[in-house]
Amino acid sequence: MTKNVISGVENKDSQPRLYNHNKIWTKPFIVAIVAVAVLSIISLFTGVYDLRGQEDGIQMFFITRVPRTAALMLTGAAMSMAGLVMQLITQNRLVEPTTTGTIEWAGLGLLAVYLFFPAPTLVLRMTGAIIFSFIGTMIFFLFLRRVKLRSSLIVPIIGLMLGAVISAVSTFIGLLFQMTQNIETWFVGSFAPIQVGRYEYLWIIILITVLIFIYANRLTLAGLGEDVATSLGVNYNRIVLIGTGLISVAVGIVAAVIGNLPFLGLIVPNIVSMIRGDDLRSNLPWVCVLGMGTIMVCDIISRTIIMPFEVPVSLILGTVGAAVFIVLLLRQRKPRRLR
Known part of the structure; x- marks a missing residue:
């Protein structure tokens, strides 16, 4: 009995059969969706404002709570997908927008927009963040092509150094130019300002998800x-360019609307890949669902840990993500010690 690792097909008596872990609609996946639905309900009714005891409670519910929960779900899916695609393209599990400098380039793009436009609209901020994210990610890939030593530790170190410089x-x-105050909210990613009229561009992430799913097989091949x-x-350079463009759009939108959300693209894709392998098409729904759940848990903690005040969700994500990053580094070093 032979196994085809790439396609996920097991051959027995010349009869192909898909592995169970490559199926999408499994019982664990349904349980994960139910868990995310429960978390979304908890998120809708978590907050200092008393919805039941105020006359405008229903209005506030649809003005603030519903947009915030929707933004959480869309942002969690976007950053997790960005991390998954970057890990496939670079063939490195320690890569995501935070460890490649992409998010820092998005911040530089926001600053550049503020320099040329004193009161930029959200569309202008998004455009600047997307363009600079794309440029920064392509520069990172060019650096990788110049580096001969491509160990699992060198790649994220290069990205972190580039991010620190930017x-x-x-x-x-x-x-x-005395403009730090204009982008100080970007450095601290938070969902507190989210309300009707300030999050709608995040729905573009659904289109990004569809496009990534369409190019999933070619991106998986590029990861080889x-x-x-x-x-x-497969035209390798073209598919890498397309993947980079999709990542840049997702990261740029999140950076302009929400701010810096560290390590989310590192935690979720690694957990999914450890369990299910590296098939992008079958992993994408899992990554989206777990990304939503992860960021909602962090946001609920940020809203309740020092109630009635709120901790930026990036602080919770950064703490958890740093711990996961260290664990992954130790896992990478363990095989060398065994040798």
């Missing part, structure tokens, strides 16, 4: 390396 440049420009992808008839 962050320093953004801080210097902000101080020089340039030589393998080319031999299988």
Whole structure:
């Protein structure tokens, strides 16, 4: 009995059969959806404002609570997908928008928009963040092509160094032109300002999800390396460009609307890949659902840990994500010690 690892097909007596873990609609996945639905209900009714005891409680529910919960779900899916696609393209599980400098480039794009437009609209801020995210991600990939040593630790270190440089440049420009206060909310990602009229552009993420699902098989082949992808008839450079563009749009929208959300794209894709492998098409629904659940749990904690005040959700995400990042680093080093 032989197994085909890439396609997820097990051959027995010449009869192909899909692995169970490549199926999408399984009992665990349905349980995960139910859990996310429960978390969304908890999120809708979590907050300091008494919805039942106020005359405008119903209005406030639809003005603030519903948009916030929708923003949480869309943002969780976006950042998790971005991390999954980046990990496939770079063939490295420690890569995501935070560890490649992409999110820092988005912040620089926001700052550049504020320099040229004193009171930019949300569309202008999104455009600047998307363009600079794309440029920064492509620069990161160009650096990787120049680096001969491509170990699992070197790649995120390069991204972190690039991000640190861009962050320093953004801080210097902000101080020089006295514009740090304009983007200070970006450095602390929070869903507190979300309400009707300030989150609707996040619905574009649904389109990004559909496009990633359409290109899923080609992105998976690109994750096998340039030589393998080319031999299988895939234009490697084109699919990497498309993947980078989709990542940039998702990260740019989130950066402009919400702010910096560290390590979300690192935690969720790694958990899913450890359990299910690296098939993007079958993993994408799982990544979206678990991304939604993760960020909603962090947001509920941020709203209740020091009630009636609120902790930025990026603080909770950063703490959890840093711990997961350390665990992944230790897992990468363990095989070397065993040798």
